[in-house]
Amino acid sequence: MADDKDVWVFSEKPALQAELIAGAQQLTSHTGGQVMAVVLGARSQAEQALEQGAQRVLWLGELPSGRLVEDIVPTLAASVQDKRPFGVIIGATIRGRAVAGRLAARLGVAALADVLEFQWDDSALLARHMVFGGGAVRIDRPLAGPVIATTGQGIFEAGALQARPKGEIEPLSWVEPPWQAAVIERRSRAVSSVNLSAAKRVVCPGRGVARQEDLGLIEELAQALSAEMACTRPLAEGLGWLPRERYIGISGAMIKPDLYLGVGVSGQAQHTIGMSESRVVVAINKDRAAPLMTQSDYAVEGDLYQVVPALIRALKARKAK
Amino acid sequence: MKIVVCAKLAPDASDIEVRSDGSISLERAEWRIGSFDLQAIEAAVRLRDAHGGSVTALSVGPQRINHSKLRKDLLSRGPDELVLVAEDALNGADTAVTAQVLAAAVRKIGAVDLVLTGEGSADLYFQQVGLQLGELLAVPVFNAVSKIEVSDSQVRIERSLEEETEVLELPLPAVLAVTTDIHTPRLPNMKEILLAAKKPVYEWSLADLGLENTPEPRVEAVSLRAPRPVERKRILIEGSPEEAAQSLAGYLVKEGVV
């Protein structure tokens, strides 16, 4: 039996993989094992994982056409059983959640979902995450290994890229899945992908914005602030005005920018949990009793349709000076 | 077509009481159907209405989920029958235990073509149980399903991923976790509410499922507390839009964020 010390990471998103490697390093500093990345992609992506700090890469090669990332589950399960790592941290994208849940079931454990922080209690691992839609913080202790955990973007800070990485790339072979879905079609929805967690300033419209075309006004404000556009969940899901990757909160992105400006956002816990660590929080809302207004540094009471144009003018005037 | 829809009954998060030491109490919280499970129920009922067959609602948890109001609420939303596995040994069950009990119940229901779950449960929202359940049943399983079309023994689904929509075809039986925007859940009408009282409710014990011992927990919750509030300046800016905008712009400059 191996030592159960290594920590593996897996994400189909290279940027998230870098963050997971940083998270895995926190664990191996206790377990004494190596950080290993499981890579499903081109050889360049495997090399990238080494640059990102992985000590070893288990490389599956590129995804065969007509296959899904999720088809990796039987391969991962077999390798975990064979090589016995301490655990696997998986990027909490939709596909990542599917991989984690199915892998956990195969291995007879429960995945620790959406971990915000790992802690150690003597030699026992603890994981902090949110429950009750952000209304409570729960600390869980896995009772059986291997530890399967998911973490989203913005939880761990990726380290600097290593210029001359030393790690090895070890090929891994596919285990055929017992069933397969036929891919009929893929339609891309987002025009450009966005890394909200890297943004220094974020402007976030909420349901206070009455019509989709009014988002132009909020975008203008974002430009005046050189900020990235985010949104609350209902604008992305349900209304579909903005891509899902732009919404902030427990089920969306977690951000810690220098400035968060919520426009017509009520500030329910499910949302604020994703931005509460921002350095400066500003809210514009016509209701001074809205939860976000009482949890902000600067709370502007007023109609966004009047305040936002005035703010754009004020910012532009300052820039012109 | 025989459909099972899994719905979790859990304490309502808005009823959480925070004690002065930061610990929380759920004692006075009302238990409800998870708001994201209502969409799964709606999707199941619409598929049955379009293709015939039946919908069995399935919920597992502690004894208090076996409550007449909850039973009626579930059944008035359209399912034909309800299966409850209500034992206190399942209080606070982790996702692995829950998935194992659900899998045993689906097997006992038998000849199931499709299992639907919500996007996530109201209390944990780990978005895990459906995926674990599918894997335990060894059938195709997908999350983020925003459209379902059934034909013969096949199902065509749309998945709303972060940046793309994916259309897949899979054989039945399958387990699908639906999104919150798949359908708007209906409000039960008077007729449905009256009908609900007459629909069958099956109360199964773990022993009935062949689970003589409660499946062993894999995760233990060591603490549950209110999130620590972040200190904010809480400066309220009022006045005309122009005044407020000028004042805010000034603060933003002072903070060094513009």
Ligand SMILES: Cc1cc2nc3c(=O)[nH]c(=O)nc-3n(C[C@H](O)[C@H](O)[C@H](O)COP(=O)(O)OP(=O)(O)OC[C@H]3O[C@@H](n4cnc5c(N)ncnc54)[C@H](O)[C@@H]3O)c2cc1C
């Ligand atoms: C399990 C769970 C998970 C969830 N996850 C997330 C998540 O990850 N992210 C998320 O964002 N939400 C999430 N939600 C939803 C969340 O609970 C709230 O419903 C949502 O955040 C509210 O969005 P909002 O603030 O845009 O809208 P609302 O709550 O409707 O608030 C609109 C605000 O705009 C103000 N307003 C209206 N008109 C104007 C005007 N003309 N000028 C100025 N102000 C105006 C109103 O006073 C109000 O405060 C989740 C919910 C659940 C149950």
Ligand SMILES: Nc1ncnc2c1ncn2[C@@H]1O[C@H](COP(=O)(O)O)[C@@H](O)[C@H]1O
């Ligand atoms: N105790 C339960 N009884 C029935 N269904 C459940 C239970 N727990 C979870 N589910 C289903 O699994 C989904 C995901 O749950 P979770 O992984 O807890 O977020 C929920 O939306 C429900 O459809």
